[in-house]
Amino acid sequence: MRTFLVLASALIAAPVLAQRSLPQPLPIVDAVPAAKDTPFPGTLRLHVDTTDTLHGVFKVEETIPVPPDLAGKKMALLFPKWLPGKHAPRGEIEKLAGLEIRAGGQVLTWKRDPIDVFAFWVDVPAGATALDVRFQFLSATDGPQGRIVVTQDMLNLQPNSVSLYPAGWFTRQIPVSLSVTWPQGWQAASAMREASRDGSRVSYQTVDYETLVDSPFFAGRHFAKWDLGQNVTLNVVADDARFLKANDEQIGKHKALVTQAVKLFGTRQFDHYSLLLSLTEKMGGIGLEHHRSSENGVDTGYFTDWDRGPGRRNLLPHEFTHSWNGKHRRGADLVTPDFRTPMRNSMLWVYEGQTQFWGYVLQARSGLVKVEDTLDQLATIAATLDNRPARSWRSLDDTTNDPIITPRAPKGWLSFQRSEDYYTEGLLIWLEADAIIRRESGGARSLDDFARRFFGTGDGDWGVKPYDFASLVAELNAVQPYYWGSHLTRRLTEKADGAPLRGLELAGWKLVYTDKPSAAFTDANRRQVNLLFSGGLLLGLAGKVDQVLWNSAAYEAGLAVGDVLLAVNELPFSDDALRAAVTAAKGGATPIKLVVKTDDRVRTVEWAWTGGLRYPRLERIGAVKQTSLEMLLSPRK
Structure with missing residues (x-):
C-alpha cells in the first residue's frame, strides 16, 4: 500500500507534457x-x-x-x-x-x-x-x-x-x-x-x-592565330609573347589533328571552328567543349617545352572531338530546352568516354604525341583503374552522376569513392569495342567505321542529333553484328576487382610493372611523387600527401590525405630519399619508417611496403609484328 501511495503521489505531481506539434509543410510551387x-x-x-x-x-x-x-x-x-x-x-x-x-x-x-x-x-x-x-x-x-x-x-x-x-x-x-x-x-x-x-x-x-x-x-594582350585548314583556326593567348613562339613542325601537327579528325568522322559538324588556347600560370586552366570552339588552358611551356614530353597535348584532340561527340551527337537525356532544366548524364560513358578514346587515338595519328608515349599513357590509365578498389562496390554507370554529386571537389579516399571514371574506363570499354569489331570482322572493320556512320551525319550540320542506348546498340550492330546490348550492359553495371583489360589483351598488349618509369609517366608527374603502384602513396610538393590508395600499405600505415612527411628512415625527407628507401626495402622484411606531421602532432609510422618501385607499362603479347592497337593509332591516309 505504501508503495502504491508513493507512486500515485509522484504521478499526480508530475507535469503534463505538451503534445508534440506536427505541422504540414507548405507546398512547393x-x-x-x-x-x-x-x-x-x-x-x-x-x-x-x-x-x-x-x-x-x-x-x-x-x-x-x-x-x-x-x-x-x-x-x-x-x-x-x-x-x-x-x-x-x-x-x-x-x-x-x-x-x-x-x-x-x-x-x-x-x-x-x-x-x-x-x-x-x-x-x-x-x-x-x-x-x-x-x-x-x-x-x-x-x-x-x-x-x-x-x-x-x-x-x-x-x-x-x-x-x-x-x-x-x-x-x-x-x-x-x-x-x-x-x-x-x-x-x-x-x-x-x-x-x-x-x-x-x-x-x-x-x-x-x-x-x-x-x-x-x-x-x-599577347595573341597569335594559325589557320589549320578545314575552316579551323588555333587562337592562342599567353602570359608573355615569348610563349607564343611555335615552330612550323608544331603547327603542322595541329594541322594534322584537324586532317585526321575529318578523315575519321568523314564530315565537319561545324561551319567554322576556333580552338581557343591559353598558355598561362595566372589564369585558371580549363578544358571545355563547345560546338564550334573549345576553351583550353594549359601551362606556358606548351610550345617552348615541347621536347620535355607530351604535357597537356591530349587536351586539344579531346575537346575537338567533342564537336562530333557530345555536341552534335548527344545522349537524349542531355538535350534540354533551357539552362534551368536539369540534365541527366546516363550516356556520359559515350559522350566523354568515347571522346577520351578518340582523343588519345587522334593525338597519336596526328603526331601531337608519339605512339610510344600514347601507349605509356594508356598503361597508366589501365593501372589506375586496375588499382581502384571502389570498382568492387560502385559500377561505372553510377559514376555518370559525379558531375552533380561532387563538382570535381577533392576527395579524401578517391580510390574507394571513384570520381568521373566514365572518362577513362569508358576509354577502355571503347578500346575493347574496337578490338571486338576487328576480331569479329576478320580485320575488315573497326571502330572507325562506327565513328563515320554514327557521328558524321552531314557536312556543316552543327545541329544536335540525340541518341539513346537502344539506337547506339543498333548502330554498332549495323557496323558489326555482336551481342552489343548485353556486352555493354555488363561493362556498365559490373562490380569487379580490377579494370576491364580485355580490350588491351585483344589488341595485343598486357599491363605489366617495371622499376623504371616511362618518359610519359615522368612527364605527367613533374610536380608529384607518384608511388600509388609502389605502396599506395601520392605526394605533392614538400612531402604533402595528396592521395592514399585504399587498403594499400600506406593506408595500413595510417597515412591520409593532408599528412606531411618529415623524415624517411631517420633522414630528412626528400623525394629522392623516399624513392631510395622504397628501392632499398624491396624483397626485405623491414618496414620503411616515416616521421609524419598530422595537424599539430608528429608521429612515427611503419610503411610495410617491400615491393620496390613499380611503374605501369604495356608489354606486347607474342611476336606480332603490328598489333591492332598499333593499327588503331596509325595515321589514316
Missing part, C-alpha cells in the same frame, strides 16, 4: 514558366565591358524586350544554371552583383524566386516594352573563390556569366545581339563573328541565346 519552343518576340541586346582587368569585373548592360502579354504582369529572368559541358548546375550566381532593372527610366523592384535562386521576378509596368538590366559579374581574384578568368594580360569571357534571359522560351528561340568592349590593344577570338567595330568596342552577329552561351571568348 514552381512558378517559373516552362520553356516553349516558339520564337521569342524581340531581340535581346547585350553589352559587356571587360576593361576593368585590375579588379576582374565585367560590367553588363542588357536590354530585354517585354512580350506584349507580360506588360503589367510579373516576368521572370533567369541566370544560366545547368551548363552544357559541365553536366551540372555550375552557374556562378554568387558572383552576380549590383543588379538593377529599369523600364522607361523607372527603377523596378526585383525579387529572387524562393525556390529557384537563379530566377528573378520583376513587376513589369503597364505599357513597358523593354527592361534595361545592369549588373556586374565579379570574377574570382583568388583561388578559393573559383577559377581565375581575368589577369592583366588575358581573360576568358563566358556569355553565361554575363547575361540574363527571359523564362518561358527555348533558349534556341531567343535572339541575342552582343557587343563587347575589350581592353585597349587586346585581340579576341571566339566562334562568334564580328559584325562591326568602333575602336575597342566590337559588335557581333546576332545569334540565338543557346549559340551565344556556346560561344565563349579568349582575349589577350
Whole structure:
C-alpha cells in the first residue's frame, strides 16, 4: 500500500507534457514558366565591358524586350544554371552583383524566386516594352573563390556569366545581339563573328541565346592565330609573347589533328571552328567543349617545352572531338530546352568516354604525341583503374552522376569513392569495342567505321542529333553484328576487382610493372611523387600527401590525405630519399619508417611496403609484328 501511495503521489505531481506539434509543410510551387519552343518576340541586346582587368569585373548592360502579354504582369529572368559541358548546375550566381532593372527610366523592384535562386521576378509596368538590366559579374581574384578568368594580360569571357534571359522560351528561340568592349590593344577570338567595330568596342552577329552561351571568348594582350585548314583556326593567348613562339613542325601537327579528325568522322559538324588556347600560370586552366570552339588552358611551356614530353597535348584532340561527340551527337537525356532544366548524364560513358578514346587515338595519328608515349599513357590509365578498389562496390554507370554529386571537389579516399571514371574506363570499354569489331570482322572493320556512320551525319550540320542506348546498340550492330546490348550492359553495371583489360589483351598488349618509369609517366608527374603502384602513396610538393590508395600499405600505415612527411628512415625527407628507401626495402622484411606531421602532432609510422618501385607499362603479347592497337593509332591516309 505504501508503495502504491508513493507512486500515485509522484504521478499526480508530475507535469503534463505538451503534445508534440506536427505541422504540414507548405507546398512547393514552381512558378517559373516552362520553356516553349516558339520564337521569342524581340531581340535581346547585350553589352559587356571587360576593361576593368585590375579588379576582374565585367560590367553588363542588357536590354530585354517585354512580350506584349507580360506588360503589367510579373516576368521572370533567369541566370544560366545547368551548363552544357559541365553536366551540372555550375552557374556562378554568387558572383552576380549590383543588379538593377529599369523600364522607361523607372527603377523596378526585383525579387529572387524562393525556390529557384537563379530566377528573378520583376513587376513589369503597364505599357513597358523593354527592361534595361545592369549588373556586374565579379570574377574570382583568388583561388578559393573559383577559377581565375581575368589577369592583366588575358581573360576568358563566358556569355553565361554575363547575361540574363527571359523564362518561358527555348533558349534556341531567343535572339541575342552582343557587343563587347575589350581592353585597349587586346585581340579576341571566339566562334562568334564580328559584325562591326568602333575602336575597342566590337559588335557581333546576332545569334540565338543557346549559340551565344556556346560561344565563349579568349582575349589577350599577347595573341597569335594559325589557320589549320578545314575552316579551323588555333587562337592562342599567353602570359608573355615569348610563349607564343611555335615552330612550323608544331603547327603542322595541329594541322594534322584537324586532317585526321575529318578523315575519321568523314564530315565537319561545324561551319567554322576556333580552338581557343591559353598558355598561362595566372589564369585558371580549363578544358571545355563547345560546338564550334573549345576553351583550353594549359601551362606556358606548351610550345617552348615541347621536347620535355607530351604535357597537356591530349587536351586539344579531346575537346575537338567533342564537336562530333557530345555536341552534335548527344545522349537524349542531355538535350534540354533551357539552362534551368536539369540534365541527366546516363550516356556520359559515350559522350566523354568515347571522346577520351578518340582523343588519345587522334593525338597519336596526328603526331601531337608519339605512339610510344600514347601507349605509356594508356598503361597508366589501365593501372589506375586496375588499382581502384571502389570498382568492387560502385559500377561505372553510377559514376555518370559525379558531375552533380561532387563538382570535381577533392576527395579524401578517391580510390574507394571513384570520381568521373566514365572518362577513362569508358576509354577502355571503347578500346575493347574496337578490338571486338576487328576480331569479329576478320580485320575488315573497326571502330572507325562506327565513328563515320554514327557521328558524321552531314557536312556543316552543327545541329544536335540525340541518341539513346537502344539506337547506339543498333548502330554498332549495323557496323558489326555482336551481342552489343548485353556486352555493354555488363561493362556498365559490373562490380569487379580490377579494370576491364580485355580490350588491351585483344589488341595485343598486357599491363605489366617495371622499376623504371616511362618518359610519359615522368612527364605527367613533374610536380608529384607518384608511388600509388609502389605502396599506395601520392605526394605533392614538400612531402604533402595528396592521395592514399585504399587498403594499400600506406593506408595500413595510417597515412591520409593532408599528412606531411618529415623524415624517411631517420633522414630528412626528400623525394629522392623516399624513392631510395622504397628501392632499398624491396624483397626485405623491414618496414620503411616515416616521421609524419598530422595537424599539430608528429608521429612515427611503419610503411610495410617491400615491393620496390613499380611503374605501369604495356608489354606486347607474342611476336606480332603490328598489333591492332598499333593499327588503331596509325595515321589514316
